[in-house]
Structures are given as C-alpha cells and as structure tokens.
Amino acid sequence: MSNANVTAGQATKRPITGRFVLICLIVFFGMIIGVNVVMMKFALQTLPGTEVDSPYAASLAYGNEIEAARVQAARGWNVSGHVARDADGAASVRVEARDRDGAALSDVVFTGRLDRPADRRLDQPVELTAVGNGVHRGRVAQLAAGQWDLLLEGTRNGERVFLSRNRVILK
Structure with missing residues (x-):
C-alpha cells in the first residue's frame, strides 16, 4: 500500500519530539x-495567620486558666x-457587674476589647x-457590622478576678 492512497480529509501525524514534550511540561x-x-497571595491577604503566637506557651497556661x-x-x-x-457606625458598650447578693462590684476595674473572630488585625480596645x-x-x-467577641476582664488590686468572652453580632 502506498501513501498515494491517502484521502484528502486525513492529516499526516506529526512526530512527538523532545522539544514538544519540553514545551508541554513547561506550560x-x-x-x-x-x-x-x-x-497563596489571596490566602495571606485574607487570613493574617495563627490566632496564638505560641501554641506551646498557650497550652502550658491552659491549666492556670481552668483553675481561674x-x-x-x-x-x-x-x-x-x-x-x-x-x-x-460607633459602638456603645455597657457592662453591669454585681456579686452573688446583687450588690454592685465597685472595687473591680473592667477593661474590654472587641475582637474580630476571623482577623485579629481589626481588634478594637474599649476604654470602660x-x-x-x-x-x-x-x-x-x-x-x-458583623460578628465580634466582647472580651471583658476585671481586676482588683492588680489581680485578674474576672474574664469572659461573649460573641455578639452587630447590624
């Protein structure tokens, strides 16, 4: 059989060369x-990284937090x-503190912070x-607007005596 019998619609096959394979691999x-x-660029722009700077140190302090x-x-x-x-667009924060008998806790100094759960770069301190x-x-x-964590910390004579974190949704 000779190549002269090839019909008009058929194309001849090109051989696969090393150059073609190299170009395909590079592409x-x-x-x-x-x-x-x-x-990676989008991931780094939208998520700043870990929530805790040192997970090992945080795990060591966990026992103290449970006791507190x-x-x-x-x-x-x-x-x-x-x-x-x-x-x-501003936010007003109101904290009311009472002991187990309903008396006002006037000797406890409270500080607050509004933390953005997904991005700690947006955290805002609250001067109470x-x-x-x-x-x-x-x-x-x-x-x-959106989800925030209200972190309240109460101190008495320089010692932390109260800590709470509550999720709030602001519209």
Whole structure:
C-alpha cells in the first residue's frame, strides 16, 4: 500500500519530539505554579495567620486558666455586657457587674476589647469608665457590622478576678 492512497480529509501525524514534550511540561508546571502563587497571595491577604503566637506557651497556661475559671465561678458574680451599634457606625458598650447578693462590684476595674473572630488585625480596645452602681460604659468609633467577641476582664488590686468572652453580632 502506498501513501498515494491517502484521502484528502486525513492529516499526516506529526512526530512527538523532545522539544514538544519540553514545551508541554513547561506550560503545565508553569500553570500549576502560577495558580498556586495566586491562591497563596489571596490566602495571606485574607487570613493574617495563627490566632496564638505560641501554641506551646498557650497550652502550658491552659491549666492556670481552668483553675481561674473555677475560682471565678465560685464567686457567683453576675456580669453582663451589652454592645449596641449607633447610627454613626460607633459602638456603645455597657457592662453591669454585681456579686452573688446583687450588690454592685465597685472595687473591680473592667477593661474590654472587641475582637474580630476571623482577623485579629481589626481588634478594637474599649476604654470602660465606671459610672456608678456597678455600671461601666465605653465607646468604640467606627466599628463594622458583623460578628465580634466582647472580651471583658476585671481586676482588683492588680489581680485578674474576672474574664469572659461573649460573641455578639452587630447590624
């Protein structure tokens, strides 16, 4: 059989050369690396990294936190926090602290922080001021809507005696 019998619609096959294989490999791996670089760039821009700087140190301190939580629960305090977003985008924070008998906790100094669960770069400290009768108030300018954690810490004579973290959703 001769090549003269090839019909008009059939194309002749090109041989696969080393140059063609090299170009295909370079294009294939170039696309893989390019997509990985783009995905890595987006991942680093949207997630700042770990929540804890040293997981090992945090695990060592965990036992102390459990004991502090037991002591705090034994006190029977009732501490409530309320966060409301104002029309101008600011947030008002109100904390009311009472002991187990309902008396105001006037000797405890409270500090607060609004933490963004997904991005700690957006965390906002709240300066709480005692206004009397166990009530503390604070304000944060320009707080975005969404999920936040209200972290309240109470100290007495320089010692932490209260800690709570509560999820709030601001509209």
